[in-house]
Amino acid sequence: MKIAVCIKQVPDTTEVRLDPKTNTLIRDGVPSIINPDDKAALEAALRIKDGAGASVTAICMGPPQADVALREALAMGCDNAILLSAREFGGSDTYATATILAAALKKGDYDLIIAGRQAIDGDTAQVGPQVAERLGIPQISYAEEIRAEADGVVVKRQYEDCYHLIEAKFPCLVTVLAEAVQPRHMTVRGTVEAYAADIPVLGFEDLKDGLNPDWIGLKGSPTNVVKSFAKQLKGQGIRLAGLSEDEAVNTIVQKLDELCII
Amino acid sequence: MGKDIYVVIEQRKGRVQKVGLELLGEAQRLAADLGQQVVAVLMGHNVAQKAQGLVHSGADRVILVDDPMLETYVTEPYARALTAVIEKFDPEILLFGATSIGRDLAPRVAARVHTGLTADCTALEIDPEEKLLLMTRPAFGGNLMATIVCRDYRPQMATVRPGVMKRLEPDAARTGAVEKLEVAFTPADMNVKVQQVCQHEGKAVDITAAKVLVAGGRGVGGPDGYAPLHALAAELSGEVAATRIGVDSGWIEKDRQVGQTGKTVRPQLYMACGVSGALQHVAGMEESDFIIAINRDENAPIMAMADLAVVGDLNTMVPKLTRAIQQHKAQKAQD
Numbered sequence A: 001m002k003i004a005v006c007i008k009q010v011p012d013t014t015e016v017r018l019d020p021k022t023n024t025l026i027r028d029g030v031p032s033i034i035n036p037d038d039k040a041a042l043e044a045a046l047r048i049k050d051g052a053g054a055s056v057t058a059i060c061m062g063p064p065q066a067d068v069a070l071r072e073a074l075a076m077g078c079d080n081a082i083l084l085s086a087r088e089f090g091g092s093d094t095y096a097t098a099t100i101l102a103a104a105l106k107k108g109d110y111d112l113i114i115a116g117r118q119a120i121d122g123d124t125a126q127v128g129p130q131v132a133e134r135l136g137i138p139q140i141s142y143a144e145e146i147r148a149e150a151d152g153v154v155v156k157r158q159y160e161d162c163y164h165l166i167e168a169k170f171p172c173l174v175t176v177l178a179e180a181v182q183p184r185h186m187t188v189r190g191t192v193e194a195y196a197a198d199i200p201v202l203g204f205e206d207l208k209d210g211l212n213p214d215w216i217g218l219k220g221s222p223t224n225v226v227k228s229f230a231k232q233l234k235g236q237g238i239r240l241a242g243l244s245e246d247e248a249v250n251t252i253v254q255k256l257d258e259l260c261i262i
Numbered sequence B: 001m002g003k004d005i006y007v008v009i010e011q012r013k014g015r016v017q018k019v020g021l022e023l024l025g026e027a028q029r030l031a032a033d034l035g036q037q038v039v040a041v042l043m044g045h046n047v048a049q050k051a052q053g054l055v056h057s058g059a060d061r062v063i064l065v066d067d068p069m070l071e072t073y074v075t076e077p078y079a080r081a082l083t084a085v086i087e088k089f090d091p092e093i094l095l096f097g098a099t100s101i102g103r104d105l106a107p108r109v110a111a112r113v114h115t116g117l118t119a120d121c122t123a124l125e126i127d128p129e130e131k132l133l134l135m136t137r138p139a140f141g142g143n144l145m146a147t148i149v150c151r152d153y154r155p156q157m158a159t160v161r162p163g164v165m166k167r168l169e170p171d172a173a174r175t176g177a178v179e180k181l182e183v184a185f186t187p188a189d190m191n192v193k194v195q196q197v198c199q200h201e202g203k204a205v206d207i208t209a210a211k212v213l214v215a216g217g218r219g220v221g222g223p224d225g226y227a228p229l230h231a232l233a234a235e236l237s238g239e240v241a242a243t244r245i246g247v248d249s250g251w252i253e254k255d256r257q258v259g260q261t262g263k264t265v266r267p268q269l270y271m272a273c274g275v276s277g278a279l280q281h282v283a284g285m286e287e288s289d290f291i292i293a294i295n296r297d298e299n300a301p302i303m304a305m306a307d308l309a310v311v312g313d314l315n316t317m318v319p320k321l322t323r324a325i326q327q328h329k330a331q332k333a334q335d
Helices: A036-051 A064-076 A094-106 A127-135 A188-196 A204-210 A245-258 B018-034 B048-056 B075-089 B102-113 B223-235 B244-248 B301-305 B314-334
Strands: A002-007 A009-011 A032-034 A055-061 A080-084 A112-116 A139-148 A152-158 A162-169 A172-176 A224-229 A238-240 B005-009 B038-044 B061-066 B093-097 B117-121 B123-126 B133-139 B144-149 B156-160 B177-180 B193-199 B212-216 B239-242 B269-273 B290-295 B308-311
Touching: A002 A036, A002 A064, A002 A094, A002 A127, A009 A064, A032 A036, A032 A064, A036 A055, A036 A064, A036 A112, A036 A139, A036 A172, A055 A064, A055 A094, A064 A080, A064 A188, A080 A094, A094 A127, A094 A204, A094 B102, A112 A127, A127 A139, A127 A172, A127 B102, A139 A162, A139 B075, A139 B102, A152 A172, A162 A172, A245 B308, A245 B314, B005 B018, B005 B075, B005 B102, B018 B038, B018 B048, B018 B093, B018 B123, B018 B156, B038 B048, B038 B075, B048 B061, B048 B177, B061 B075, B075 B102, B093 B102, B102 B117, B102 B156, B117 B133, B133 B156, B212 B223, B223 B239, B223 B314, B269 B314, B290 B301, B290 B314, B301 B308
Parallel strands: A002 A055, A002 A112, A055 A080, A112 A172, A139 A172, A238 B308, B005 B038, B005 B093, B038 B061, B061 B177, B093 B156, B117 B156, B212 B239, B212 B269, B269 B290, B290 B308
Antiparallel strands: A009 A032, A139 A152, A152 A162, A162 B193, A224 B144, B123 B133, B133 B144
């Protein structure tokens, strides 16, 4: 069984702060991590490898320094890693990103493609389904569990009010939730080997047979960001400090009474 | 170029989900700016009787695709049906609820018809000059807002978070045509097999419907820390909500999470107990009518946005507050 896992390197958004003067993101010193849902996707693939046996290839599109994410994937136990990196790919929205990923995935003839449901920097959840559409294969998103069988998978698919057990034959694409599985740690030996590994880089020239240049990068993206801005927070209300607890409690009760809540 | 604003109405077991009605209300507002109509797209099996209610809630027309293939949500049959609607009617704008169905269907269809899609929007406007849809959404975990356009492709597609837009009061006097569209499905469209559908046990908590939410953050300290919040919420006829830390740590169920990766809520009262006010959390609750924060750290960001900010320890304050409310109610009952 051949499995590909699509991963993204993201800034740890829990560490991102706004510069109060310029209202821009302070990204200096913010660590880059494997997107949490994608790390769960790696774990899900490696569990299939541990069980039924499979070769697992991690694929990441990003700048050259995104190889760090791929090295971490190798250190977790992936067999291969591929970096998709080219100037032509820069500025891609989800449609363009999916177009590029699909072109690379087509070369590999994978049975199963696993991706994280969504990335914490963009939160769109769109790339997985759009890759599946570009490849013309079924998708199952929001997976809590994946069970591999000889010719397909059975997936526990989460909805707000229920779950479905869905069976799909290979080839298919599954997107998984970070809470689905706890990712394993890198092994020491794996880490040493991963940092020495040569990670192949596929650029535009390598993929251009399967890639329409008008459909990728900033210019090929159907959506464009026209404005970004810091959110206007609500102004300061009443602040109670230095009161005794009983005084503070009384003030809250009076306010709840005023608001007709009690 | 396309015409009219189409809203995909999500139904589950024949029940129309409220986000669809919220979107009809929003679409009416946008349609007035464009001088166009609002069209509801209702897909399912034996759901025709729901069409009139959509007209009452703001649809000028309803496109109905009713077929046994659409009995249960499965991506491909729904994608095929919706693609048929797009190809036949050429919508200018197409809106979805940002639910686990909308966020599965919309990207698939956007890629199929080759257009742009903006996820999880919190505000929509029509640009007065170009008449483009301006789609605004949070990014970077709610740290930044981005406004996005889709200039060259149609329909302009967006998913919108439930609870953000306001539905119209249903008006039984409204009238609108219901048009049935037959889609030529083939058995191959059912490209996966749903083996089993399992409802979640018990009644799912719907924090988006609660008028009062008592939210616990990191300060509750562990799974047992929510018990006093439940007592307070019960006294206020509300529900308990949570932040990401509580859910990620396994202290409390995901249903109750408020924020960028949880739910968007706008209750009358949001009482934030031991909640620091990380932007990804604030993104889900800032529209609350009144916010009370109880926090030991007077510099926590939540304290700067609360209508009433109380510096104190929730572990002692919350039980005291619960008792004080009980006494207040008893007093009122006597008066």
